[in-house]
Amino acid sequence: MGNRGPQRSQLSAGKTAPATSSAENALVMAQRQNEMKQRRKALTSSTNKGIRMNISTNSLPELGGYFDDATSNGSGGDLGMPFDTDQLKDMLMSMGVQFNTDGSQSGSQIRDTISSESVIKVFATMQEPDWTLPWQTLDVSDARGSGVVIEGGMILTAAHVIAQWTFIEIQKSTDAKKVPTKVVHVCHEADLALLAPMNPDFVKDIKPIKIGAMPKRHDRVFVSGFPIGGEELSVTEGVVSRIEIQPYSHSLRQLLAVTVDAAINSGNSGGPVFDSKGELAGIAFQALEGAENVGHIIPPPIINHFLTGVARDGSAYKGFPELGIAFQNMENPALRKHLKMKDDQTGVLIVKVWYGCSGFDVLMENDVVLAIDGYDVSNTGTIEFDDGVRGELALCIHKHFCGDRVPVKILRDGQVVEVNIELMPLKELTPLSQYIHKPAFYLTAGLLFQPLSTDLLRNYFSGGMMVQAPQELLFLATSPATKTRHEVVVLTRVFRDDINIGYEDLAFSVITHVNGQEVADLKHFVELFEAVKADQLIKLTCSGGGTLILPSTADESMKESAHRIMKRYNITGDRHLPESETHGKKKKHRKSLETATADVTK
Numbered sequence: 001m002g003n004r005g006p007q008r009s010q011l012s013a014g015k016t017a018p019a020t021s022s023a024e025n026a027l028v029m030a031q032r033q034n035e036m037k038q039r040r041k042a043l044t045s046s047t048n049k050g051i052r053m054n055i056s057t058n059s060l061p062e063l064g065g066y067f068d069d070a071t072s073n074g075s076g077g078d079l080g081m082p083f084d085t086d087q088l089k090d091m092l093m094s095m096g097v098q099f100n101t102d103g104s105q106s107g108s109q110i111r112d113t114i115s116s117e118s119v120i121k122v123f124a125t126m127q128e129p130d131w132t133l134p135w136q137t138l139d140v141s142d143a144r145g146s147g148v149v150i151e152g153g154m155i156l157t158a159a160h161v162i163a164q165w166t167f168i169e170i171q172k173s174t175d176a177k178k179v180p181t182k183v184v185h186v187c188h189e190a191d192l193a194l195l196a197p198m199n200p201d202f203v204k205d206i207k208p209i210k211i212g213a214m215p216k217r218h219d220r221v222f223v224s225g226f227p228i229g230g231e232e233l234s235v236t237e238g239v240v241s242r243i244e245i246q247p248y249s250h251s252l253r254q255l256l257a258v259t260v261d262a263a264i265n266s267g268n269s270g271g272p273v274f275d276s277k278g279e280l281a282g283i284a285f286q287a288l289e290g291a292e293n294v295g296h297i298i299p300p301p302i303i304n305h306f307l308t309g310v311a312r313d314g315s316a317y318k319g320f321p322e323l324g325i326a327f328q329n330m331e332n333p334a335l336r337k338h339l340k341m342k343d344d345q346t347g348v349l350i351v352k353v354w355y356g357c358s359g360f361d362v363l364m365e366n367d368v369v370l371a372i373d374g375y376d377v378s379n380t381g382t383i384e385f386d387d388g389v390r391g392e393l394a395l396c397i398h399k400h401f402c403g404d405r406v407p408v409k410i411l412r413d414g415q416v417v418e419v420n421i422e423l424m425p426l427k428e429l430t431p432l433s434q435y436i437h438k439p440a441f442y443l444t445a446g447l448l449f450q451p452l453s454t455d456l457l458r459n460y461f462s463g464g465m466m467v468q469a470p471q472e473l474l475f476l477a478t479s480p481a482t483k484t485r486h487e488v489v490v491l492t493r494v495f496r497d498d499i500n501i502g503y504e505d506l507a508f509s510v511i512t513h514v515n516g517q518e519v520a521d522l523k524h525f526v527e528l529f530e531a532v533k534a535d536q537l538i539k540l541t542c543s544g545g546g547t548l549i550l551p552s553t554a555d556e557s558m559k560e561s562a563h564r565i566m567k568r569y570n571i572t573g574d575r576h577l578p579e580s581e582t583h584g585k586k587k588k589h590r591k592s593l594e595t596a597t598a599d600v601t602k
Contacts, residue, residue: 145267146225148209148272182198194306243258260273262295263295324480325369350366408420451522473488473490503548533554
């Protein structure tokens with residue numbers, strides 16, 4: 001007999017058993033019958049306790065062979081209990097075992113399906129900018145990740161695998177040849193990128209992977225890719241343990257993510273995560289530090305939003321909208337009474353409406369949001385979004401696209417009002433991670449001015465040094481934009497020279513005014529700075545009370561210092577000013593309640 005697990009016979013297959021007496025045979029039969037009863041009892045006990053056992057019907061022949069071998073060598077000789085597949089299935093179903101009838105497969109079948117050319121190796125050559133010397137770049141580096149072939153012959157991967165790329169290649173697991181590829185679109189906030197091979201024949205014989213349904217808690221998933229440490233495809237099985245909005249480490253954006261108890265290692269990033277049907281359940285993109293075998297995957301709703309948006313809008317795809325409000329829970333009875341809420345009403349109190357965001361035209365502070373897009377909002381700011389699963393109210397916003405209009409039911413001064421809101425992307429005073437090739441900057445009189453950003457803070461105050469960043473900058477990094485300020489202009493470095501003596505201690509000061517005029521952004525700052533006439537001085541006011549006085553840029557001393565400083569410090573350029581929203585653009589104004597209610601959903 002072959003190996004069958006615990007408490008099995010010690011006789012090896014192919015060997016002749018020694019002769020035994022009738023009494024010994026009877027004892028052996030009794031032991032085996034007791035063993036089978038214990039197994040049946042264990043199965044019945046498990047199912048009665050609500051433990052669901054999913055068994056693929058495709059695996060029944062293997063299971064039948066196991067029981068045959070465990071009882072009678074497949075012939076029923078000892079116990080007189082030969083099992084065929086149908087009998088085995090009927091017996092297990094009578095004990096409460098549930099069989100997959102939805103096309104799902106066993107773990108071995110999934111691995112066979114995944115062991116194909118649909119999982120791709122991605123190789124990226126990249127070059128990051130030097131944020132401390134923004135006119136130059138850092139050394140060239142290489143990155144490696146995984147991807148998956150989807151409909152249309154495209155390769156889907158994680159954005160951080162190719163961020164700040166200069167050259168990208170892809171490779172099949174069965175072919176040593178690498179093929180150059182182009183980037184179709186990148187959405188850094190969702191950490192997703194879409195690639196297309198330069199040679200369409202690369203995907204000609206590859207079966208694209210279908211994007212599956214949103215996984216549920218306790219579902220099996222299979223993380224696949226090419227982690228560092230080997231060249232062959234790696235497949236790790238795990239279980240979905242959590243579904244909720246999580247911070248995406250690549251962008252610091254809060255979006256829906258799925259937590260699985262499977263390892264996601266370097267090189268796995270961008271690789272597909274399959275469900276039990278062999279369909280795409282997500283893209284592997286980050287692991288939880290300090291925890292063993294806990295990873296996060298980007299789920300189908302986020303993937304579909306990205307792909308649909310790119311197909312619909314192309315390069316104009318703006319990503320995920322936000323409502324743009326800060327709110328307070330409404331659990332306190334006195335607060336509810338103060339805002340004239342009825343006992344059967346639930347919602348959250350708006351304490352801040354961010355300038356330029358979706359709700360700015362219509363919503364106001366002290367409004368109570370009762371429902372969004374048909375989803376009732378609880379007193380703790382959650383909605384029920386999937387079969388009793390609750391999540392943050394942002395979930396009902398993220399399923400829409402920028403430009404969509406959604407109905408929002410609010411309580412204002414005790415009256416229930418329903419308004420339409422046009423959804424827009426989040427407008428931040430300090431951009432999250434941008435992954436741009438050339439940062440914005442302006443250099444004059446040896447003073448380097450840059451717009452505040454998360455990337456800037458990360459590079460100047462990397463790692464544990466972040467706590468050493470000025471508290472004002474850390475506060476502004478999480479503040480909303482205003483009507484008069486769209487960026488924070490910071491004096492980041494002072495390249496010492498006669499013209500800026502004594503100003504070195506003002507590094508990392510926020511510049512708020514030029515000659516009394518408030519600064520809207522870096523481009524506006526440069527306009528104000530260079531508009532000062534030759535016979536006038538330039539006064540820069542810092543938020544902390546500091547002051548810098550400089551000659552006009554038309555003054556000969558400024559021109560001479562510029563040449564001198566750039567030569568001394570090997571500086572190759574004095575500015576890079578991408579297009580930005582300036583003070584001269586048309587501003588939006590709040591609508592009155594009467595105008596807003598005229599936009600009620602029809």
